[in-house]
Amino acid sequence: MRKSTLATIFLMLITLPLASAEISYENGRVSINGRHQLKDIKNTDYLEIKEGVCYLKKPINIRKGASFYISNDSCEKLNLYADAMVTIQGGISFNNLIVTSYDPATGKQIEITRETYNTKRPDIATKEGTRYFNAYNTEFSYLGYYYDIKDSHFGITLRYTPKAFITDSKFHHNYFGLYTFDSKNVQVRNSEVHSNLEYGLDFHDYSDYFYIYNNTVYNNGNHGIIFSKFCDNNVIVENKVFDHTDNAFVKGVVQDYGVHGIMLHLQSNNNSIERNELWNNRVAIKTDDSHNNTILKNIIYSDLEGGIEIRESTGNLILENEVISSQDVALFSGNSVKNHYENNYWGEQENQVYFRIIHSNGTAFRYKQPGTSDADAKLTELSSTMEIT
Secondary structure, eight states, X not given: OHHHHHHHHHHHHHHHHHHHTTEEEETTEEEEOSEEEGGGOOOTTTEEEETTEEEEOSOEEEOTTOEEEEETTTOSEEEEXXXXXXXXXXXXXXXXXXXXXXXXXXXXXXXXXSSSTTSOOOOEEEOTTOOEEEEEEEEEESOOEEEETTEEEOSEEEESOSOEEEESOEEESSSSSEEEESOBSEEEESOEEEOOSSOSEEEESSOBSOEEESOEXXXXXXXXXXXXXXXXXXXXXXXXXXXXXXXXXXXXXXXXXXXXXXXXXXXXXXXXXXXXXEEEESXXXXXXXXXXXXXXXXXXXXXXXXXXXXXXXXXXXXXXXXXXXXXSEEEEEESOOSOEEESOBOOSTTOEEEEEXXXXXXOEEEEEEEOOTTHHHXXXXXXXXXXXX
């Protein structure tokens, strides 16, 4: 018995310091190891809880291998001070709460505009080593800002994330709604994305195997949904995307081009854009140097410049879409060949389809006709026979 008791005491002595060290406070930052909830942070210089509201005052780092759970078990609302950046190298889950910025001087969230875009605000970002990011019924708002390319905090950023599941959530009044980089297997479902200073959903460089389903995306300062630069095998299905009409705002600069509903950009290939509903965008659906994609059964109306725009893109299937009305052209195809058009409705007689090839010697071929029932056959013929020399 004596040996057993001594062994128990010894184990307690070596275990307790390790357990308490799982949450450490150093250099003005909270570091999380192991498995913890937000309310496990007991140092009130870092986290204070008042009447169901959590106030995170300083940065927090979820270390490699750690799991961190932020939910209404800790608080119904999480207010982040401007310096309280959340950095994830392990796994994190948000559940049933509001996450927003907070200025203790005003008692309000921190707002920015196209003129004050570099006002510091907190953000949430994963880094290399992250295992997962989950969000259920969580509202993310008033997060992120842009200072310069070396100091950018987009709001909610998933970098090098192998899987993420986001459902029934909201992203609004952030710098970007949601940004990803070199991430895989991300699902965004049944969520609302609106009024973000730049993009709504911006999926960048090598973001592959995403499933973007049944979201409502509107009134963002850049494109509603975009996959840009080598993003492959993604599905964008049954979303409502509307009210993208301004000139684009990119890293503090207003551009001279308009924003669009859904875009595939720069070698984003083998993706599916299916059964979405789009209205009041500058262009509803656009591909730019993107190939072997399927654009299927989308409904488009009341766009300011065009319904579907295909630029420098080949091998795409444009099938069974309806462009109910467009103020400029129902379809624009520029220097895009070997695409197949079938069973599309290009609107009434006044709607136009426009096919253009500009050859390297400077000569140009242009074909324009009303969006009549035989437009698909002619477009497929031109796309098959014309060459860019």
